[in-house]
Amino acid sequence: MSETEQHPAHHIDVKEFHPRARAAIHNPQIRQNFRKAMDGLMTKRKSAFEGWELETLRDLGANIRLRALANLPDLLEQLEQKLTENGIKVHWADDGDEACEIVRDICTARNAKTVIKGKSMVSEEMELNHYLEEQGIEALESDLGEYIVQLAEETPSHIIMPAIHKNTEEISQLLHDKTGTDLSHDVEYLTASARLQLREKFMNADVGVSGVNFAVAETGTLCLVENEGNGRMTTTVPPCHIAVTGIEKVVPNLEDVTALLALLTRSATGQHITTYFNMISGPRKTNELDGPEEVHVVLVDNGRSTIYQDDELLDTLRCIRCGACMNHCPVYTRVGGHAYGTTYPGPIGKILMPHMVGLDEGRHLPTASSLCGACGEVCPVKIPIPDLLVRLRQEAVDGDKLHPARVRGHGAKRGAVEAMIWKGWSWMHARPGLYRMGTGLGARFRKLQPGKLGGWTQYRTAPKLAAKTLHERMKERNQ
């Protein structure tokens, strides 16, 4: 097996969005898996919010996140202080590489050889598994979806449901091939067999790595939302727990968690509450019977503080990673998560990833949207995702002299021909007489209209110019 096949995640070219999207669209299995899953998730979310004043709750969620971000530097200082008081060691990482090195150093100091992981998208950003393997440290995913994805040597296709691109048959075959379980469509059996494999690993792991959903500044508490209990095992069974998190996950007060949690679980999976909700407030104390000896938290920047500098782009950091935007996205539903070639797929990925990989690499991401607004409509913290997509489109073509572009790699999508077309279009449409003459001529010579219009007529007939424009008809009428 070649290196490429072994670690596809590390060789994905974000720029190759088009061919991957095309392949997904022509793959009936992928299309069906996503359609079915997303339909189910949309229905569940809707029913979970029934009886709630959803708009009021979304306003509350948005305000909590806005307030947190407004005081982010102070809150992070407070968080560090409180975590330290609680006996949790705090580390800061500028980027994914630095975060990986911090995890490695902690492992090395403990002579750790095996790491068990709870679900963490920040660890995906860091490409931690790959890094640890290179260091000779085994890293095993314990979230069922992540475990499946890891066995398949793939990356998550969804931030909440990493293996959503696979159906039961595919998972059964994979478990059979990789772990020797019997082929079965019985989900209970498949889950139980995976649990059996994982249980032993939990008992023997030297270090547990998890993510964080909310970091509470006033109490120094790390909140972890999960359904499988693997998060609790990861953070309590191994003698050392390392939590990795983006710096934006901090909230001021414990009571802020209540509203955000209510929004998160309903928006994500349509659950009123998850099976497990962990609040981690330090390592095992003297008289306690269980819990890790050491707890570390790695606060990862990875482009976030740059996003923070811009008053508009800042809204990107409100995200609580529920995935509702992708569940409701008609593009994501068609192409699936892998087409994007990014850690975070779907609408949130389209506004977040350009900051992480640069707009030169991620130039196609903001355009892969019909701006339908479904994402913004369901976002539990009211991120104006469509507006941010338009902002990034502007950045990608350096399209606004009044508001010069500032995102890394800006202007990469500006092509001389396209820029010229828009200049010409603008020139004509800003001159009413010329516009009327042009559209009038178009109507007169409509028979000469080309029948083929690139991508448009690949699927549709060309729109037909009317014999007389509305301008002409109104002029005749008023005479």
Add this chain to the structure above:
Amino acid sequence: MVDPIKVYPAKPSKVYFYGTCLVDMFFPDAGMAGIQLLEREGIEVIYPEDQTCCGQPAYTSGYHDEARAVAKAQLGLFPEDWPIVVPSGSCGGMMRKHYPALFKDTVNDVKAAEIAGRIWELTDFLVNVCHIKLDDLGEPTTVAMHTSCSARREMGVAEVGPKLLGQLKNVNLVEQVRAEECCGFGGTFAVRHPEISGAMVSEKVDTLVNTGAKEFVTTDCGCLMNIDGYAEKNHKPVTGQHILSFLWERTNGDGGKRS
């Protein structure tokens, strides 16, 4: 940012009609139908001759300087304080929601915001300002309706179209599965990402066909060109019409014939 609450004006004696470039070039019948519906409500319709395009195509493509130049040319068209009605949720959304952002930090910021506050999507205006009463003169028929994403989410008028159709006694309105999902138009999106857009419109047409309706109506010409164009090219048994054309034809005494 919290969306401003919509406060409907009292029924005015005059309105400005902003036709939009797609209606102007491709669907002037829909524009005429809108104008005639307003006139039948006793409103004088002023059609500013110098109108061209709201600037949205360049705006959503990221070419904001170019969009601003075109939008600026529209700002001078509405000197009186009459409402500005638009037969499109998409262009209406551009003018109502995005003009203030587009002209922020320019000398036209106040003017753009003032104009934005006067923009009304036409079906919304007919229902909630004119309180229109429709008398159906057409033959019995079954229709489905596709509300554009901008009409639904930017202009907040999703409930208006069904209300209008509900007034037509011989029209049986049926709803397609996933009615609120985008048809895949998205302006330049349909050209930049033809396969994705094609996948979206093909599913939209399937859901429309599955309702059994032979025709559908929509608030926006972009969706109309997209859905109808796909149905035509792929010989699907459903055709579309702008909702304004449909309403006018069924209520003007021509016996429901298409003009």
